[in-house]
Amino acid sequence: MACPHGGSIHAHYDGIKENIEQIGSGKNSRAIIVGDIVDGMPHDDPRYIPGEQEVDGDRKVEKSILRCYNDMAKMFMPIRNKILCAFAGNHDYRSMKWGDCVKDIFCERLGIPYGTTAGKIIVNDEKTGKLQYKIFAYHPFTGSIGSTHSDPIMREATETSQMKRKLVQQGMGDCLLQVVAHFHNGKIAPPFQGLYLVDDGTNIKQKYHKEADPRAQYIPENLRWYASLPGYQKKHIMGKSGYVERAGYGPVELGCIRAFVVAGKITHMDKVLV
Numbered sequence: 001m002a003c004p005h006g007g008s009i010h011a012h013y014d015g016i017k018e019n020i021e022q023i024g025s026g027k028n029s030r031a032i033i034v035g036d037i038v039d040g041m042p043h044d045d046p047r048y049i050p051g052e053q054e055v056d057g058d059r060k061v062e063k064s065i066l067r068c069y070n071d072m073a074k075m076f077m078p079i080r081n082k083i084l085c086a087f088a089g090n091h092d093y094r095s096m097k098w099g100d101c102v103k104d105i106f107c108e109r110l111g112i113p114y115g116t117t118a119g120k121i122i123v124n125d126e127k128t129g130k131l132q133y134k135i136f137a138y139h140p141f142t143g144s145i146g147s148t149h150s151d152p153i154m155r156e157a158t159e160t161s162q163m164k165r166k167l168v169q170q171g172m173g174d175c176l177l178q179v180v181a182h183f184h185n186g187k188i189a190p191p192f193q194g195l196y197l198v199d200d201g202t203n204i205k206q207k208y209h210k211e212a213d214p215r216a217q218y219i220p221e222n223l224r225w226y227a228s229l230p231g232y233q234k235k236h237i238m239g240k241s242g243y244v245e246r247a248g249y250g251p252v253e254l255g256c257i258r259a260f261v262v263a264g265k266i267t268h269m270d271k272v273l274v
């Protein structure tokens with residue numbers, strides 16, 4: 001999961017709760033939260049929405065940064081034992097003048113490790129302690145993925161490829177699963193096992209790249225799994241204009257991404273939209 005943007009009236013709280021419940025009910029499910037825990041827009045920021053602290057439906061949204069982090073910690077409390085790690089995003093950094101609220105409030109209250117803005121998660125077998133696979137996750141503070149191609153097939157391919165490129169550039173050669181937040185754009189790039197030809201001295205034979213060894217020190221770029229995470233920040237709500245609406249960005253999917261892992265092997269990945 002990434003980008004719940006707590007404290008924003010554009011945050012899709014029902015969706016966040018829905019994903020939290022799904023994680024909670026999955027017997028072996030685990031979660032990582034990759035930044036922008038809180039929206040944290042100060043009153044003097046041009047993107048601040050006047051009246052944001054007002055009632056939203058039957059829920060009062062508080063603008064106090066401390067309240068926002070505490071509220072988010074409360075929201076994730078039911079799955080605290082399933083959260084492997086939480087990271088900070090650019091929105092969290094905005095309110096770090098006097099301290100790190102992701103580390104000292106969100107992670108501290110949930111009793112979970114703090115991953116800063118980029119980190120590796122090493123998954124070991126619970127019984128044997130043997131390495132299963134590694135995850136790399138980060139929340140960049142700038143940049144975007146996007147395409148203006150008229151064909152949606154090309155847009156999807158371009159954005160997925162851009163996301164993969166950004167992750168490859170991080171150079172984390174031993175991580176089977178690599179995820180990036182910030183773009184609020186859910187994309188999945190599975191491994192690509194290409195065809196190649198070899199000969200045995202007499203005949204030419206077809207071969208395919210073998211699937212990755214998840215424990216290898218270097219996993220070839222095209223044999224890893226990559227994903228960019230959606231967020232929970234709605235573009236429009238009735239009666240108030242948020243910064244996504246004002247910037248004129250396109251509407252985005254809301255939800256999280258799942259990876260299904262069996263004995264260190266990722267069998268498939270999908271989006272859970274809310």
Ligand SMILES: [Zn+2]
Pocket residue numbers: 003005035036089091182184231
């Ligand atoms: Zn975000």
